[in-house]
Amino acid sequence: MQKLVEGIHQFQTTSFSQQQKLFETLAEGQHPLALFITCSDSRIDPNQLTQTKPGELFILRTAGNIVPPYGSVFAGEAATIEYAVTALNIRDIIVCGHSHCGAMGGLLKPEAVESMPAVKSYLKYAESTRRIVEENYKHLTDPAKRLTLTVEENVLVQLESLRTHPSVAAALSRKELKLHGWVYKFETGEVFTYDPSKNEFVGLGEATNLLAEESRSLPPI
Template sequence: MTTAKDASGIDLDIKDAMQGYERFRLEFERDRAFYKSLATKMQKPRLLWIGCSDSRVVPSQITQADPGELFEVRNIANCVPPSWTGDEAVGAAIEYALAHLGIDDIVVCGHTGCGGIQALAEPILPDSEAHLGRWVEYTRQAHRLVAAARLPEEQRSLATVKAHIQFQLDNLMTYEVVAKGVAEGRVGIHGWLYVMDEGELQAYDPKSGTWRGLLETAA
């Protein structure tokens, strides 16, 4: 596959990033005082957001958060590996967010049409995608649960995404800092689903076992 370039030989994808950076620099100059305060003060984000790497799902856009308001962990299929798996990246972010940044709310947000969830539906070549194959195994529990429920085929994808989010909330509780914070009433954990074609967030209610619009839960 040939990389598209402009007349001067610059990769078009890189050029797009450069143009975006140029616009950011203009914004930076307009709001220099704000960005300087970000650089000189300790960060104080309000949420730990564990979401999918999908480029179409942008946490700060969905929540209209300013820089400094979200502490983000993004990976394929918004996975929270259980603490005993030894995954240092996600575990370290969880511990740092709660123990050092004072964050008291954790959101695990999945989304409709998640490719990471769908990945287990097709064979993954171990020679070329071994890391991906091992990672998406974290979605296996949700696939098994939905398969056992024998849902109609058209319902399986969404049901799997939702079940996966619920399993990640369970996995969060395997981290001592989370479990202790929840037990003491200092930490809240939240399962959210972003419905891409509607621009809607749904929230899981553990008491009723149902999903409702996020704004409904607030009401």
């Protein structure tokens, strides 16, 4: 804790003063650019990664960047998503997985989470991920590649789940919201984005289309 307290002291005496104006303005309200859903993992810093300042990213973080489908539980995920879309009028949601994810590791190796009932229970919302990997990639035995694939598939599965949230479904159908699927490989600094036209994750610069996919609702009459 001492290190954190000292860090705060350092923040107050240096960075804060450089951004004091910004912070004072932000007291009047926030207008973030996006909702960023990512893992609780300590190695991920969404603001550092995107070089964003306070006020720019609304951030939901839980172990494994998992989004339970709507109606399954009314916990933080549903409330945070609804608040972002309805109260803050967010136009972009990014679901960002990452390399070396411990939650995804636990999904592939259930015995590793046997002693953690809440984790085990939460991972049922990634059961689609587990089955996609298990059933479709039997021949992929290299553990590192298998984990990478799991992280990628999980981003797509959680995007599906995100669509079941009414605030998201309604905004998608108004074409006022876009969904994005990313994977951050922190050890190289690379970010990959799902490109639906190629049906694969590509380097962020190479994507021909930044959307996870098009809206499937009927057009306004």
